[in-house]
Amino acid sequence: MTTAVILTALIPISLLLVVGLILVSGAMSVARRRLMERAIIFVLFPAAALLWAARGMQAFAEQDWTWVVGSIAMVAVTGASSVSLWRKSARPDGTRT
Secondary structure, eight states, rough: OOHHHHHHHHHHHHHHHHHHHHHTTTSSSSHHHHHHHHHHHHHHHHHHHHHHHHHHHHHHHTOOOHHHHHHHHHHHHHHHHEEEEEEOOOTTTTTBB
C-alpha cells in the first residue's frame, strides 16, 4: 500500500519538475539551472532508490528471488546514475559535457 502511494505521488511530481525545468530553462541563469538540477537529483533519485529497495524487501519476504535481484540492480543503477549526474561537469553555458 505504501509503495503504491509513493509511486503514485512520484510520477506526477517528477513529470511536473521536468516539464517545469524545460519551460523555464530559457529564462534561468546557469547557476539557478544547475541548482534545480541538483535539487531534482537530490530528491527524486533517492526516492526512486528507496522505492526499489522497498519492493526488493517485499520480494525478499515473499522469497521472489527474481524481483530481489532486479530490485538490487535497479537500486545500484539509480545510485550510479545519480552520482554520475551529480559529478558531471557543466560547460559555462550550462550544457553538460
